Amino acid sequence: MTDTNPSENAAQNWNEYMGEMNDAFINSLERNVEAQTAFVDSWMSAFDTSETDETAADGMEGYVGVYNAWMDAAQKQFERINDALEGEDVPVEEFRDIWLKAANDAFKEVTTTSEFASMTADSVENSMTYKQTVDEATEQTLSAFGLPTENDIQEVGKRLLEVERRQHDIERKLDQILDTIEGE
Template sequence: MSEPNQWNEFMQAMNQQFAQSLEQNVEAQTQFVESWFETLEQTSDPEQMGEAFEGTANAYTTWMEASQQAYERSMDAMSGEDVEPEEFRDIWLNAANEAFKEVADTTAFAATTGQTVEEALEYQQQIDDLADETLHTLGFATKRDVQEVGERLIELERRQHAVERKLDTVIDHLEDEE
């Protein structure tokens, strides 16, 4: 294979990888923004909303800067500079981390995350209660039943040790009197 053909194949592969990488990152950014806006719709506090939009704008800026940086590095590669493929990965990973940080540092994100965790815990409690009820109906012991038995055993052991200590004291007194 001649050198011009190899160069053309290399450039075509590089262009395809860059286009695919750009497309994937734009899709990821779009999904992130859509998800974030759906979350923000639940926020009624105007201060949180303003801070959330600012965080989103900063995240968007981060993504755009990463796009520019990736574009510049691809142009460097086309002009013959040795550009490692890992550089593109690092550009997008760093951008994703920075964009997430911009959004995650907002009170709206904290409030929404707290609300989501609270809802998940409530749902988990409902599932646990339903499971316990079903197990009781079927005549099986539940985790709570086993824990209660364990607590009772521990209390019985504690009392047994107390009685043994008192009995040892009584025996010691009786032996001393002999």
């Protein structure tokens, strides 16, 4: 026979459970801090040193907003974990929703900055330059093989429209001549 009573076993089980919950929360918090650090590193490396101080400051304000969104989510998660430990029925989906809202808020903070707009504009400009280079190379390759290029097809289309315009003009004049002959 053992000397332990059921209440001691329950307390020990509770302590083990709480220890596991604390470890899980600490691991989650560490992952969040690591994710924030990675975000800061990538955000800082994305800054273009040629940007104005005002644009860079706006970008940093966006980062601060992102940081606050993540920290608010961590605080809400911590509060809801405490609520659950106190016996409140907290659905697991609520934790997911906390982090989804934080991700949406963080995205909004970043995408509304002038730094993001500037980086997006640079990216679009680079893409358009690349597209133009590819289009020119394609035109040259097609021309070298004696195949019609986009410019050739557009030229044929313009000529066809001109022929149709002239045809309609001739038909209109013929209709006038016929109307004059029938009227005599």
